Amino acid sequence: MKRIQGWGNIDTDYPVPEPAREYLSKAVGKPLKLPNIPVKELLAKIPPSTCPNHPLITADPEERLKHARGQSLNDWVDMFDGLIDTYPDGVAYPTSKDDVRTLIEFAEREHINLIPYGGGSSVTGHLTPPGEGPITISVDLARMNQLIDLNEENHEATFGAGVSGPQLEEQLRKHGYILGHFPQSWEYSTLGGWIVTRSVGQQSYHYGRIEPLFVSGHMETPSGPLDLPHVPKSAAGPDLRHMVLGSEARLGILTEATMRIRQLPEQEHFYAAFFPSFEIGVDAVRKIAQDELPLSMLRLSDPMETETTFQLSGEEKLVNLAKKGLKIFGQGDQPCMLIYGLTGNPANNRLADRQLAHFVRSYQGMMVKFYLGEAWVEKRFLTPYLRNTLWDLGYALDTLETAMPWSKLQETRNAVVQEIAHGLEADNEPVLVFSHISHVYTNGGSIYVTYLYRRAQDPHETLARWQNLKTAASQTIIDRGGTISHQHGVGIDHKPYLPIEKGALGTQMIRNMIKDVDPNNIMNQGKLIDLD
Ligand SMILES: Cc1cc2nc3c(=O)[nH]c(=O)nc-3n(C[C@H](O)[C@H](O)[C@H](O)COP(=O)(O)OP(=O)(O)OC[C@H]3O[C@@H](n4cnc5c(N)ncnc54)[C@H](O)[C@@H]3O)c2cc1C
Structure with a gap:
């Protein structure tokens, strides 16, 4: 069963090992132990629904709560700290196109705002019902899954x-x-x-x-x-x-x-390699992408992300040994880990692996063919559960991302990381920030930044800290001509930056298209772009 507060299945957890707790505490300070609002209390606060009756729509409070938010940091503060103040008035589970058509026609007649709901994993506020707005219905597509x-x-x-x-x-x-x-x-x-x-x-x-x-x-x-x-x-x-x-x-x-x-591929493997610095690693990854090596994944972590990954693994002895080994083999004190994937038939995979080894060596790197790649793939969908554990420990964690041409990528990554690292100095709050490049193209790549800071006693302060960091990072990206999102979309959080990215005419073209298809503004009001 899916959690109502936080990420994922209620039966899955990702505990933070004790040494990693010390590492985080050293990095950003000892966290405060803060209570979460029980779901029961959240349910008790939900106002009565104003939605007219309809056979496809339920106004059950638990359903309304489950569909009220996604996974953005704002959403988390709303759900865990009880700041939530807007809810869908009802939830529908259509099972066919005809049901969906019926719901749209009903919404047109009754001036209802519809918010389609997929998995609820949006991290930019796509699912938040507008405040003081119209009646809102969440349309959950879960039953159309065949x-x-x-x-x-x-x-x-x-x-x-x-x-x-x-x-x-x-x-x-x-x-x-x-x-x-x-x-x-x-x-x-x-x-x-x-x-x-x-x-x-x-x-x-x-x-x-x-x-x-x-x-x-x-x-x-x-x-x-x-x-x-x-x-x-x-x-x-x-x-x-x-x-x-x-x-x-x-x-x-x-x-x-x-x-x-x-x-289905005949075979798939994930392995690791290391480079002695992020700059060298980025150059190597750029060349690998431009030479179009037939790999299935390239994910290069900066030194801080590499170190944090080591710390969170809980494998203290193995990590110390690995660090010593990396040093002996010329990877210095700040190695950067590359995880790469091989997907296809065994002969092609062997060839691609040999080609990659050649690149790694020629960029002063070293291959590590045991444990790390397999550990990454095993935890690839488990890692988001860390956010639950960290939140309970007293840390807020968020991510942001952009894409840049290679010529601007390193400078932009450095600038964003610096902005975030120093973003809460006025509050005397350190921020742990790290990044990776995980989607590469011949002309550029994505920059993915993760940051962690302490939750404040007052949840409004937790949000204010997030807003400071988010604004500083977004402005840094936009100033350099980067995209406000390489993969998470726009929603509410990135909406102010979309017109800068698309330009006046481009923004008007998008606006006109929406107004033309949805003249009564019944679809997901207030997201992506303002219509006036
Ligand atoms: C832990 C975590 C990791 C993530 N990792 C990635 C990642 O690796 N790559 C990535 O791209 N994103 C990632 N995301 C972001 C998120 O998963 C994506 O934006 C995803 O595409 C959202 O899909 P969803 O089904 O959950 O949509 P929802 O969150 O339910 O909805 C998102 C938006 O899509 C609309 N929508 C949903 N279904 C429909 C439909 N059938 N018709 C019309 N509109 C619809 C909703 O109204 C809303 O506006 C991550 C999010 C989390 C929480």
Whole structure:
């Protein structure tokens, strides 16, 4: 069962080992032990629903609470500290396109705001009902989760848009296929959510982002049903798929999507390599991407992330031994870990591995073929559970991301990390900040930053600290011409920066498209872009 407060399944935990607690305490200070508001108290505070009765909609308070927020830091403070002040008035679980159509027509008639709900893993405020706004209904697509069609000749599969990562891969695996889209939120995110937020999976280097995987689909919009053309490629004017991708529910509800699939790989391995500095590591990764080495993943951590990963592993003896070894083999005091993936047939994987080893050596690095790669893959979907444990210990953790051309990547990463590291000096609060590059292209890569600071006694202060850090980092990115999001989307948190990124005319074009398709503004009001 999914947690109502925090991330993931209630039966899964990721304890923080004792030495790691000391490490964190040294880095940002001893945390305060703070209480969380029990769910019972949250439920008691929910105001009565104002939604007119409808057979597809429930006003059950627990359902309303479960759909009230996503996973952004704001969402966490709302849910754990009881600051939550807006709720959907009802929740619907449609099982068909017709149900979705009925809900849209009802919303049009009653001036209701609809917020489609996939897995609820948004980290930028996509799911928050607007304050003092209209009646809001959360439309949970969880029951539209089936494989509708598998076309083995075309290597395509059509699914209900509410299918979650594990449900999707399980249904494909039975037939020998894989989509290969593995965001870290895979366990609790859905196909529809991935498409409308332009999600990126951990193995995007091999499988691609969600965009090239998305072939076609069906969307129910306030102006009627939209069937996207289903063709391998087309030069017939602007691509309608790109209006659905990143639309963040402002145009309608995606009910089905046809995806490009592949045969299951014969073999998959993950290994580690180290470089003596981040600068050298970035140069090596750039060259590997530009030479198009057939790997399935490249993830380069900076020295602080490498150290923190070591500390959180709980393997103190092994870590000390590894650090000594890395030093002896020329990796210095601040080694940077690269995790790479090999996915395909054994002969090609062997060849790619040999090519990679050559690059690593020529950039002063060293390969580590045991433990680290396997440990990473084992924990790839477990790591988000650390956020629960850290929160309970008294730490707030958040992440942000951007993408930059190679020519600006290192400078931007350094500037963002510096802004965050010093962002709470006025409050005398240290911040632990680290980063990695995890999606690489021939012309640039993504920068993913994680930061951790102490929760304050007053939750408004915890939020104010977050807002300071977020604003400073976002401004640093935008000033350098970076994107406000490489993978998490816009929602509420990135909305102020979208017009800067898209320009005046571009912003107007997006606005006009939304107004045209949704003239009565019933779809996910207040997200992505302001309409006036
Ligand atoms: C721990 C964690 C790790 C993450 N890691 C990654 C990562 O590696 N890569 C990445 O890209 N993102 C990541 N994210 C962000 C998040 O998982 C993605 O944005 C994801 O695509 C959201 O999918 P969802 O199904 O949970 O959508 P939701 O959070 O439910 O919704 C997000 C938005 O999509 C809309 N929506 C959902 N379904 C539909 C539909 N069928 N039709 C129309 N609109 C719809 C919602 O209304 C909302 O506006 C992570 C988040 C967390 C919490």
